[in-house]
Amino acid sequence: MANIKSAMKRTQVIRIRTKRNAAYRSMMKTAIRRFENALKADDLDVAREELTKAIRTIDRIETKGVIHKNTASRKKSRLTKAFNRAG
Numbered sequence: 001m002a003n004i005k006s007a008m009k010r011t012q013v014i015r016i017r018t019k020r021n022a023a024y025r026s027m028m029k030t031a032i033r034r035f036e037n038a039l040k041a042d043d044l045d046v047a048r049e050e051l052t053k054a055i056r057t058i059d060r061i062e063t064k065g066v067i068h069k070n071t072a073s074r075k076k077s078r079l080t081k082a083f084n085r086a087g
Helices: 005-040 044-063 069-086
Strands: none
Touching: 005 044, 005 069, 044 069
């Protein structure tokens, strides 16, 4: 455990940010899962909406620095490819 006041604060900030980042990642995974479920149900109109929401969520999380820009790009590309294959 840290003894210096600034080090204690840093560990507290890290703990808070880790929880926040986990929530953002969960949000992203949920958006992706909703898109994939709509795709499996062969409902292309709903899948298109869910794809838009998932891409928007991924972009937002990338902007906050939770995931790397290349990771975001890869995820968006794979989702779009899956949608285009289904359509």
